[in-house]
Amino acid sequence: MNVFRFELRRAWVSAAVWTLVLLALLGGLIAGALPTFLGSRAAVEAMLSNFPPAFAAAFGVQLDNLFSFGGFYAFGFFYYSLFGAIMTAAIGLDLFSREKREKCMDFLLTKPRARGRLFFEKLLAAMTMLLVSNALFIAVSLALYRANAPEPHMMGRALLAAAALLFTEIVIFSVAVFAAVFAKKVRSVSGAATAIGFGGFLLSALQSLLEEEKLRYVTPFKYFDVSKMFFEGKFDTPYVVTAVVLTAALMLAAYLRYTRADIPAL
Amino acid sequence: MNIFRREFKFGLKPFFFWTFGLFALIFAGVVKSTGVLSDGAFMTELIGKFPRIVAAVMGMANIDISQFDGFYAILMLYVSILTAVYATHPGRNAVSRESVDRTYEFLFTKPRSRSFILGRKLLAALLFLTVFAALNLLFSSLAVRQIDLQGDYSGLFLRFSIALWFIGIVFFSLSAMLSASFTSAEHGARAGNLAVLGAYALAVVYDLLEHPGALRLLTPFRYFLNTELIDSVVQPLYIGLCLLLTAAFFAVAFYRFERRDLGAL
Numbered sequence: 001m002n003v004f005r006f007e008l009r010r011a012w013v014s015a016a017v018w019t020l021v022l023l024a025l026l027g028g029l030i031a032g033a034l035p036t037f038l039g040s041r042a043a044v045e046a047m048l049s050n051f052p053p054a055f056a057a058a059f060g061v062q063l064d065n066l067f068s069f070g071g072f073y074a075f076g077f078f079y080y081s082l083f084g085a086i087m088t089a090a091i092g093l094d095l096f097s098r099e100k101r102e103k104c105m106d107f108l109l110t111k112p113r114a115r116g117r118l119f120f121e122k123l124l125a126a127m128t129m130l131l132v133s134n135a136l137f138i139a140v141s142l143a144l145y146r147a148n149a150p151e152p153h154m155m156g157r158a159l160l161a162a163a164a165l166l167f168t169e170i171v172i173f174s175v176a177v178f179a180a181v182f183a184k185k186v187r188s189v190s191g192a193a194t195a196i197g198f199g200g201f202l203l204s205a206l207q208s209l210l211e212e213e214k215l216r217y218v219t220p221f222k223y224f225d226v227s228k229m230f231f232e233g234k235f236d237t238p239y240v241v242t243a244v245v246l247t248a249a250l251m252l253a254a255y256l257r258y259t260r261a262d263i264p265a266l
Numbered sequence: 267m268n269i270f271r272r273e274f275k276f277g278l279k280p281f282f283f284w285t286f287g288l289f290a291l292i293f294a295g296v297v298k299s300t301g302v303l304s305d306g307a308f309m310t311e312l313i314g315k316f317p318r319i320v321a322a323v324m325g326m327a328n329i330d331i332s333q334f335d336g337f338y339a340i341l342m343l344y345v346s347i348l349t350a351v352y353a354t355h356p357g358r359n360a361v362s363r364e365s366v367d368r369t370y371e372f373l374f375t376k377p378r379s380r381s382f383i384l385g386r387k388l389l390a391a392l393l394f395l396t397v398f399a400a401l402n403l404l405f406s407s408l409a410v411r412q413i414d415l416q417g418d419y420s421g422l423f424l425r426f427s428i429a430l431w432f433i434g435i436v437f438f439s440l441s442a443m444l445s446a447s448f449t450s451a452e453h454g455a456r457a458g459n460l461a462v463l464g465a466y467a468l469a470v471v472y473d474l475l476e477h478p479g480a481l482r483l484l485t486p487f488r489y490f491l492n493t494e495l496i497d498s499v500v501q502p503l504y505i506g507l508c509l510l511l512t513a514a515f516f517a518v519a520f521y522r523f524e525r526r527d528l529g530a531l
């Protein structure tokens with residue numbers, strides 16, 4: 001387990017910092033803006049009453065859902081997923097391109113351990129960090145839910161809705177690992193991680209703006225719909241399937257490449 | 267010219283990659299805009315009733331998306347993020363590519379001063395950035411032809427593309443400066459990327475506040491406001507500020523680069 005320990009020691013500080021930022025963002029948004037958000041319901045209702053009811057219904061404006069903890073949480077998810085994705089992509093790229101970047105592949109791969117084993121130890125280290133980070137995120141989300149949402153609480157749904165971040169991060173993680181293993185050169189982890197994170201963010205923004213269903217298949221931040229989980233208790237199956245298939249394919253490709261690729265002489 | 271040519275060749279691949287992103291964003295956005303515009307009046311009024319934070323978080327503060335120019339402004343907000351993330355890339359690579367690749371002895375033993383080399387590299391990167399902004403204009407003009415829209419929008423596209431260029435060079439020079447200032451290439455890169463993220467966060471906070479005041483000075487994403495660009499209001503103060511910041515960042519970058527320890531990663 002030396003690789004596992006080594007990777008964890010090298011990467012945990014930045015993961016911890018990102019997690020703290022994420023928790024601050026979550027707490028800040030909900031404590032700071034949720035009351036004002038709920039308070040604006042009257043103004044929106046007044047405006048909607050000027051429109052024919054069918055018109056408002058056609059827009060899917062369901063006020064009970066929108067003006068609730070879940071509605072607001074789903075709203076903030078846009079930003080939680082940006083920060084979460086940058087963190088995850090940084091972890092994935094950092095761990096899986098470390099020897100490539102530091103030009104010491106031969107050092108690691110001449111150790112009496114199979115490459116598959118090294119891959120899994122790195123994977124385990126990354127997953128440990130992701131799971132701990134998300135355990136904290138989910139715990140804080142649930143605490144905020146209990147404190148801010150009226151009875152009856154649906155903890156099961158809230159739990160899964162908060163776990164949507166973890167699921168999204170796993171998809172992003174597989175993209176990052178794939179990129180790290182297949183790239184000929186990784187010059188900057190943070191540069192690539194920012195690009196992946198903002199790439200997902202921009203796709204998600206574009207998808208929200210255009211409301212184009214087909215686009216959702218290539219938008220990882222939208223595979224797990226938080227508001228649907230809050231109000232209907234389920235994710236959209238086709239997108240969950242897409243997420244699972246995509247993750248499995250990318251990880252498998254990365255694994256095969258990592259265990260078989262030639263190591264360039266330096 | 268050798269350095270310039272080589273740097274140009276190095277930059278081509280990432281440039282095409284990012285250009286593809288730009289292309290996809292603009293075409294998907296503009297071509298599909300008609301659907302959004304038809305609901306625009308309702309959405310604008312609806313968002314107007316929500317607290318500012320909702321509009322700010324959705325990037326729709328101070329915007330009327332029932333009009334094409336309002337819609338285009340939102341799209342350009344996303345494009346400006348894309349540009350900023352891209353711009354940090356050539357800035358940081360110009361300064362630290364050879365250090366990261368450990369080929370610096372090869373380049374810096376050539377009979378040219380460090381400033382000369384850095385200057386040529388930055389010039390090549392600047393060319394990419396300029397073409398990137400020009401392509402924004404081109405893609406927008408081509409995309410808008412795909413939908414039948416009354417009126418001439420070339421002025422609007424031009425103004426937004428110029429604003430894009432100014433935002434781009436600020437982040438470009440900033441990331442060059444940060445890369446030159448940190449001993450570790452990765453730390454410099456991280457600082458540059460955090461600057462983009464921080465500037466974006468400040469831009470959202472700017473939208474959030476009723477009276478942001480001096481906050482505008484802190485985030486290049488708000489040097490050019492949507493409303494001003496749509497109404498073709500020119501703010502010499504902010505154009506000047508962009509140029510001033512860029513000049514200052516470059517000056518520090520050159521100063522630090524002349525004196526830095528090249529071997530250190």
